[in-house]
Amino acid sequence: MYRGWTDRRGFIKKMAALSAMTAASAIFPGILFPEAQEWLGTGSEGLDWKKSPCRFCGVGCGLLIGIKGGKAVAVKGDVRSSVNKGLCCVKGYHSIMAMYGKDRLTKALVKRDGAYVETPMADALDLVASQIERTVEAYGKDAVSIYGSGQWTIPDGYVASKLFKGCIGTNNVEANARLCMSTAVTGFLTSFGLDEPMGCYEDIDHADVFVLWGNNMAEMHPVLFSRLLDQRLKRKGVKIIDFATRTTRTSMAADRSILFQPQTDLAVANAICHEIIENNWVNRVFVESHCSFRKGLTQMGYGLEDHYEFKDQSEKIDFKAYKKFLADYTPEKVEKRSGVSAKDIKYMASLYGDPNKKVMSFWCMGMNQHTRGTWIQNLVYNIHLLTGKIASPGNSPFSLTGQPSACGTVREVGTLTHRLPHGLVTNERDRAFAAKIWQVPAKNISPRPTYHTVEMFRALDRGDIRFMWIQVTNPMVTLPKLKRYRNGAQKADRFIVVSDVYPTPTTDVADVILPSAMWIERAGMYGNSERRTQYFEQMVEPPGEAMSDTWQLIEVARRLGFERQFSYEEETHIEEIYAEYRKHHDNDKHNMAPLSVLQSQPGAMWPYVRGKSTKWRYNLKYDPACTNGKDFHFYGKPDGRAVIWQRPYEPAPEVPDEAYPYWLCTGRVLEHWHTGSMTRRIPILHRAMPHAYVELNPADAKRLQIQTGDGVKIRSRRGEITLPAAVNQRGVPAPKQVFVPFFDENSLINELTLDAFDPISKQPDYKKCAVRVEKL
C-alpha cells in the first residue's frame, strides 16, 4: 500500500516534468530562455556583454555591460546574479557614463610654484617614491601614511597593506571605511568575535518582518528594498517597519513608520529587550546554550580632543543582573525620552518576540555613524540573540554597507591601522604569519597600531604625519569638522599624493595628482555586504596615462627597493595577487573562492569550503566550521558563545540648546553616490538632483517663514553654509531637526559637522550635531 503511494507520487512527478518539457519544446522556436539570451558574449544589439559587480554601493548588484568599439555603451541587470536578479537602480543603469566625464584626469600633475604641471607618469611615480624615502629619513616611518577606501579593489588594498605594513613598516594604513562601517566591525567583534554578517540576502526571501533601524533603504539600497517589496507582494503577512528620525520614501512605503529622537535608539532597543523578557518571549534553550552576558565600561567620552584613547574592559554578568539593569528601560520610561510611544515599543517587541515570525533587522549609517554605535549594534544583536532569531534562514540582523568593497577590501584585507589580512598587528603569531606570506622579516611589521582616520588627519595637522597618499576617496568633502583638516593638509611641509579619476576638492590639496584607471578599465574584485566576492575583467582601455591603483603602488614599491616582494607580471598581476591573498584566509572560517570560480559565476560567498559558498555562518546545517556538536556554534568567541551586552543609554556629545536649537543630520540621496564625483558627471543623475538643499520640518519652516527654494543659512559652532530650503520634498525631518545631503562639493555640509566619534570603533557621528537656522 505504502509503496504504491510513492509510486503514484513518483509517476505524477515524472509526468509533471515531462509535460513541462513537452510544452516548452513545443513553443521552443519562439521562446527565449534567460540562460540562452541574457548571458555573456555577443547578444542583443550587436554588443559584447561582460559581467561585473556595480561600481557603486555595497549591495554589489551584478551588471552586464555592453561593449562596442572599445567603449562601454549599455548596461543591464544580470539575471543570473542572486543579488539583484536582473534589476538595477538608476545609478547602476547609468554607471558606465561615470567613466566618460569630459574632465577625466589622463596625465599626472605635479604642483610647482602653486600651479599643476603635466608630468610623465614615470617621473611622477619617481617623485612619490623619493618623497616617501625622504620623509622616512627625516621624520621616521610613522610620518608616512596611506589613506584608501572601500572602493579599493581587493588587489589595491592588499598591495597597499603589504607595502606600508610589511615593507615600509608603519601601521599608518587607513581607509575612509573608518567613516562608514568600522562600527559595524566592532559591533560584530564584540558580540560574535568575527566580522561580517552571519546571514545573506537570501534571508529576505524567508523573513516575515523587516525592521529598518535608521535606514532609508528605498533610496540608499533600492535594489534590496525592491526585493523586500517583492516579498510583501508575493507572500501574506510580510511587514516592513521603518524606525527612523526622519520621514522618507522608506517611511511612505513601510507598513508602519515609527519616529524617535536622535540617540534614543539605545533606550528603545533596551526597552524591546525588557519587553521580550517581561513577556517570556526569551528563547531559553538558545540563550542558555549559546549566549553569555557581559558589561563594559560606560561614560567613555567622545574623542573630541587630540590623542584621545580608550580601551573597553568587560566583565561577565549573569541573566539576573542583566534583567535588573533593564528595569530602567520599561516602555513607559523610555517613551518620555525617545518620543516613541510605549505602544509602539511593545508592538516592535511583539514582532521580535512572536515565535512564529522570522525577523530581519537592517541598518547602515544610522547605526554606524553614532557616538555609541558599537553599543546600539550590540543592543540589536541582543534582541536577536534573546529570541534566538539569528543565523538561520530569515532570522538575520543585517548590517548593510555603502561602498562596493568595504567588506571585501577594508574589512577582509584589513586596511585599517590595527589589522592584518588575517588577525591583528598586536598579535605576534598573526604578524609572523603575514610576514611569511609577504616574504618580509617579521620584525618589519610594527606591533603598535598608530592612528585611526580622524586621528591620522589630526596628526597630519599637527605635523606627526608629513606624507599622505590618498587613493579612491575624497576626504576633503567627507571628513567632519572639515576646515581643520583641510587647513592641516595645506600646511607647508606636508606632501599629499592623490590618485583619482576626476578633479575633486581633495585633488585641490594635492602636491601630486596621479590619474587612475577606474573599475572596468582594469581587472579586480569587490566584496559586498553578504560576504560575496565578485570579479570583473578589464573591458575597456583607461584614458591617457591613467593607471590602476594596484599598479601605481607596485611601481612605487619597486622604486623603494621592494622588487622581490612586488615581482608580479603586468599581464597576470591581479591573478597572482589574489592567489597570494587567499593564503591569508586558508581555513574553514574564511576560505575565499578561487579566481576561476569568480570568473565563471556572479561571485561566491566566503567561507567557500569544499566548492560551496556558506550562506549562514555559525549554523551547523550550513557552516562546516561549526565543530561543537550543537546546532549553533559562535566560534568567533573562545567559549563558542555570542555575547549579550549590557549597554546603557548615554546622550550625544552635542545636543541642541538655546544658541543652536536644531539637530543636524547628514546623509545621501538616491541619485548620487557619496561625494558625487562620479554620479554628478552622469548627466541624467545631475539633472535629477543638481544641488544640495536643507530639509526643514513644515512647522519650523512656517514659523521661520521659509518656503522651498528660499536661501537658508545654517550655522554650527564650527562653520556655516547657505543652502536652498526644501519643505515637504524628498524627506521631512521631525520638528527641530534639519537634514542636508553631503554629495555637493559646492555646499560642504561637513564644515559644520562635529568630529566626535565612537570610542570603540573611532567612527565619527555625522548624524547629530547642533545648528542654528536663519532665513537669508
Added chain:
Amino acid sequence: MKKRLGIICLFTLLFATFIAIWDYSYRKSLEPAYTPLKRRITDRIPLESGVFRRDKHALDYADMAIDEKHRHSIADYYRNRAFPGAPPTIPHPLLDERSMGGKDCLSCHENGGFVPKWNAYAPVTPHPEMINCRQCHVAQKVQTQFRGTNFEKIPAPAIGKGANRASDGRPPVIPHSLQMRENCLACHAGPSAPKEIRTQHPQLVNCMQCHISGQASTTDQKPLRERI
C-alpha cells in the same frame, strides 16, 4: 460498572487513535504531488511570462482608432533614454517628491490613457509589479551638466525592411533585449505606442510565435533537451 468503564475507555482510546491516524494520513495526502522543476536561479520573471500579461486588453486595443494628433514617435521614445535599453527619465513634474512611485505613477502608467494636462497619452509600463519606480526612473529638474560628458549614445536598433524584416509582409524580428520589457503589448499596442512600432494586430496575443529574437546568440542555441 468497572467493566463498562473499561469498555468506554477502550472505545475512546480506539476512537482517538482512529482520529490521529486519519488526521496523519490526511495531512500526508495534502503534500503537493507536483514537484516544480529545479531552476538554476530563483528568477523574478522568466522572460516569456510577461508576454501575455496585457492580453485582456488586446481586443480593446484592436478597436481603438488612431489619434493622429497625439501619436508618439520612436524618436520621442529614445529621446529620454541615456542609451537604448536604459530606463527612461520622467519628462514631467512629479506629484510627490517623497513617494517611491507605486500608486502615484501607476494611476496613469499602469493602463495608459490620455492626459489633458500634458496633451499626450501616458506610456504603459511593462512591469507594473515593480513599485519602487523612482529607483530607476528619475525626473530631470534642470537641463545643465555638471562638467560635460564624452559618453556616446549608440544608435537605436534599426527597424523596417532590410533591418529587422527581410521583406514586406514578413514578420519583423525583435531587435532589442527583452529584459524588463517582455510585455510586448505595453509598448507596441494602444494609443501611447510609438507610431513606427505600433502593431496592427494586437488581438493576436501570442507575439513570439511569429516575431522571434533577431539576436546572434539565438541562432546557435543548444537543443532544449541538452540544456535541461
